[in-house]
Amino acid sequence: MTRHALAIGLSRALACALLLPAGGAFAAPDANTAADAAAAVAGDPKDLDAVVVQGEIAYRNRTDDTAPVLSYDLEYFQRFEPNTVGDMVKRLPGAAFVGSDIGEYDGVQLRGLGGGYTQILINGKQVPGAGDDRSFWVDRIPAEMVDRIEILRSNSANRSGDAVAGAINIILRDAYAFDGSYLRVGVNRAFDGEVNPTFGAVTSGEALGGRVLAGINVQDRYRAKIKRSDRFSDPSMDELVSWEDQTEVKDGRDYSGNVSYTVDVGETGRLGVDGFFVKTDRDITEVSFEEEYDDGEVITADVPGRSTVDQKNWGLGVEYRFDMAGGTTELGVDHARFEDDSVESEEAHAYVDGEWDESEAESLAIDAKDAETRFEIAHKRDVGASTEMEFGVDYRRKERDIDHTFYEWAAEAEGDPVVYEIDGTVESVIEETRLDPYLMFSGQAGIVSWEAGLRLETTESEIRYIEDGETEGASTKDYDELLPSLHLKWDLTDADRLSLSLARSVKRPNFNELVPAMLDGEFGDNDYIGNPQLDAENANGLDFGYERRLGRRGVFGVNVFYRDVKDLIELVNTGAPSEEAIAVWEELVEDGDYATIEEAMAAEPAESFVFSSANVGDGQVYGIEFDLSTPLSAFGMEHTGVFMNYAWVDSKVDDFLGERRFNDQARSTFNVGFIQDLPTLESSFGLSYRKQGDAYTRILAEEVKIRYGADLEAFVEKRFGDSVSVRLSASNLLDASKDEFFDKFDTLGDQIDRDYDEYELETEEAGPSYQLVMRWAF
Template sequence: MKRNVLAAAMSRALVCALIAPMSLAAAFNTAVAAEAPADASPDPKQLDSVVVQADIAYRNRTDSVAPVLSYDLEYFQRFEPLTVGDMLKRVPSVAFVSDVLEYDGAQLRGLDPGYTQILINGKKVPGAGNDRSFFVDRIPAELVERIEIIRSTSANRSGDAVAGALNIVLRDAYEFDGKYVRLGALRFDDGEVKPTYGAVASGEVGGGRLLGGFNVQGRYNPKVKRSDRFEEPGGDFVDREDQDDTRDGDDYSANLSYTRDIGTGRLSVDGFYVRTDRTETEHSVEYNDPTSTDRDNLLSINDQVEKIRQDNWSLGVEYAFDMAGGRTEFDIDYARFDDDTRSTEEESGFDDEDMPPSFDEREGTRTLTDTRDSEGSFKLSHKRGVGGATMEFGVNYLDKRRDTTLQVSEVDTDEEGAALPPYDEFDRNDSRIDETRVDPYLMFSGTAGALAWEAGLRYETTDVDVAFDDEAASNDYNTLLPSAHLKWDFTGADRLLFSVGRTVRRPNFDQILPLTLEEEFGDNDFTGNPTLDPERAWGVDFGYERRLGARGVFGVNVFYRDVKDLIEIVNTGEPSSTAIGDYEDEVEDFLDENPGATPTTPGYPQFDPDSFVYTARNVGDGSVYGIEFDLSTPLTALGLPDTGLFVNYSWLDSDVKDDFGERRFNNQAKYVYNVGFIQDLPEWGMSFGASYRRQGDAFSRMLAEEVSTHYGGDLEVFIEKRFGDDLSLRLTGSNLLDAHKDEVFHKFDNAADQFDRDYDEFELETESSGRVYQLIMRYSF
């Protein structure tokens, strides 16, 4: 791998600028260790206010120059969200294209999760997705202090945030004081009951402040699916599949934070741990009739059990101190994600050419997947005044490694009622991805009366090494990322914000591995491309905010993203394994009928493939745009100070050209909105409220498959009773409209058939899940 000279030079210069006076700073810190720190700590927030909320919480109005929306946990808590995914249902522009009641891959501005940067305490974390995404349902809501939507990039943050960033800020010892316990249960529509419990405590320990918390959350989601398949739209019926899909498990989580002032500096240590133990069980039956469940119409019986164990953990140490006329910060972090999944799928097939259908074969596949994704990072920065402005410069170093082992065993039997042979022989594949990043940056900020501004440059470099079994490859790329923000408080209540910046999206892991996947897209194969560069985008945000009274906020934001070097699937021109196999079979049949024939024999088959090997390349362009509204305010002007109104609406659109024409970015919802209210009854010590959410239809077009997705609305309600200052009891109901997801699949064998609309299969699928009720008690002491 070649070393990027500019990045290395900038990094050395920045490091030297910071380290040169370090010995003097260390001596100075020792001399003044007994003195109070330069930034005296404000009184921490009492945790009992989390237990018994005296007031309705609204969206925070931040002083950040960059456009940031901030929501404290209290904003969400009365609806008792289980996870960060549940919390994000109530904020602007976040959509999900997941199974019903599964809020995992957050899609900011409707774009695929890989376009959204997920941060925890402002730091990157590894996740399970091949698209580099982090599933936000991995973090329990009970660990969270606030959620920040960072709409535009800044030089002091990683630039891989084309759609924006979601920063999950966990509770820390500096901000909170006190302790409380949480107990409760969830009841599902099939009668299943799951417990939930946890505790949080914070206070002074060893000259500093310590906060610790844990949470145990029962997770359960029983779903019902039905698929009807046809030869083509409006064509003959082919078969029907009825499926029960249940996800049953528990999440265990904990976080720890310790803060201590040392000399002129502050030392902070924080960490979190989340474990998921989950079993996903699917049972499906196929029939050759739209309504019958008789044995005479049986085509197959399929059972799949997937046992999942996932561990996410992170540990960080930060020290910020006065040095050389400014403030210097060291930050060392390590984060890891481990995924151990054991999946077994067994299917009995029946031949409906006989009546009743006769047993054909029983097949089984066991897949063992082990993934370890780790990131070690180091940040060194310095901030100081320069004239009438503030200068910040620094360097980020990130070393990422992702190791995956995949083992597959297939067995079968032709004897009806016989047990499958044991899964003894496994085909094994190992892959490894190493990425090293060195990202220096420089930024300036300042104020001029009612104006505040920020401008900076970030230079991101990436060296990539990938390996799949015995195949290995390397790549490197770099990008200069300018950014600028302007905030104008032109009245005491009104604010204009403008931002411009450049961002990147790095390739998916499965796109850069040097491997070939047979029949990945219909009959077409896919081969990875280790030389892929990232997608690059220029973005603009223009917003207006108005303060409504003491606590209300109204905001509107218009955004645009111009995306270059889009990664698209393209034809290499090489025939697929299916095309080669079909041709070999055709030649074999011809030779059986014409012994001794040669390629010159009349009628000898000619090789004319209709499916090919595809790969990923940087060949596309696209644009993303929309407008976002949000309102959260008490209705004081209407004489209802104890009534809170919450509304957000985002209209989302985009343009992309692929081989088949124009479309939106895949799976981008056309809109997403949430409307709700909270009514407080102070004299009774009670509150109640409701929230309704809806997102628009989404469409995805890939090679050999097109999918349209439609979701129903989601209604949640709560009622709570407060007992003094220490105890609250809250009953919530979610999914009260029995949410459903409807999908339409257009499936083809190859690109030519997709152009000609010559269908392999047309499928209608619907999925639904029932209501969930929670009863939660919190007690502070």
């Protein structure tokens, strides 16, 4: 623990402040925690039947937070019947999904930056996920579990600083905030005619001396798509090298539930317990046919593939808030876990000019566990002069253990059954321990609200790499990050508001960048080895925004942002020859061209190398975001609501080839839509349109441009009294495609000279889908 001496010293100093005299007890809630979400609700709990039968159109909330926060209740999204949080988030300003299959929304990217730059919180807490970049797939959480979603554009001291692009806070329904019960039943129909059911139930009320909420959700998730790939010798597309037709079906079921229990303890205390569980069972079936042309021969292949996915996410948290020492103290403990037990397999049966040539297969079994445990203590108090002080300490322990077992098979004759044999095991273990004290002050002076804070994040990490049961590499790495933040808000009038935020944030290295494992042929002919000594990236950020209230419920906002990223992690050439280069030299010696490997190396320089990751240079990210959410009351159309947001982003970074944008950064995102309510008919209908700009990725030996078509959604709804609603919704009505353009090379020299190994065009489509849902409140 000596390496945490600075953190411990600061935390002890902060704790001494409990003995300071205070002007009075502070009992206002902290909007960044789950308990805050409950405490922020004024008056009686909201009836759940208002969620079922919406008498009014819901708009974006206008929060009182000093830090820049955009807040959207479930009712804002619900009429388009989102199935998952991903279906909700795709409508938010600046939220892009690059790499997701068409019609799916899993890895969200704010400001167009990769998933690891966007922090995902559930009830204000970090949760582990499947991504090597520390990202969490938001399509794992069903929409029916959600109370609201917040976009936290800039850091505050009382939150983890892993949010260069910002954070998305998913607030689950809370026992204190809701009252009542309802059922949700429905069916989904895919474009190929497949029909699948969905079911959900939520109940909340007084029990066990407090309030309890429980919800369950079971939904079949089905997605069929068709894919076509055409591969050419170069971008001129004069020579077709091969092509592939593929159909893919993802057929599975998600089981989920959440519970919340809140009880008042004594005169000032409140105890809260919340938990969630999500289980995904899915079968993925691929059927491909490939045709390749090689020196006058036609090589065809049937390539069936199958994957079984068994993933679990769950979390449990306990918080206790009470008045103490002239202020309010909060204690919290939570544990979250991600588990993955999946199998991927693919066969290939090849024929040359119609005659069987070979059959082979590969399979990969994945056993992954990622667990995080967190303890926190925080105290908030009034220190006079309209100023409040908050300080606290967060302790976090993370362990990520991933075990990959590889299998292979090759046939001796056509028709041989597939019998897999083990081909090796690879395991990586990453352990991180963090102790993060912070201190924050906030207050108000006239029309100006302000918040200033300082957070120290200390990290101890241990990395181990095990191959076939033997430890091949192990390393430790410690680093500290000091993260200041400042937020200012000017309420110029009752309608007009300016905000300015300055904050420092971090992005920790991707897990696969840390593991010291040699990966042969990872980038064309080039190999890759991880670097456990990587430092975290850090960014100084600025957000400046203007927001105006439109009438009673409308809001318009514009925000400009800038991030100056330091210690950027990029690929670097170690200078060591790759396995491919060594094999070439060995073959030259074997053929008698040279007497020794040394002579071959001197005469035939390597064309491919071992690459790694390193902290190199800086990068800049900047853009502008608009959002509008308002009824058209000014035009006499009180029952017509319109929604629009647009984000334009750009960036600069230097890699091994020069300047480019950040990888996978969609140039823009655009959402527009309307809802028309018909009160006399107890009905409503609406349309929503979404378009995401092109994204570009450049890595060693490959460059990719990704383009998504536009998505058009619609719904029509009929309400029956105060307790029943029936809604028909449709998505992907324009039959959008995902188109990818691949420039592929063997070596860095080939990439510089534009000497292509292959140029590929790939497109996939999934067709429209429809959903019929009935809700009944009781």
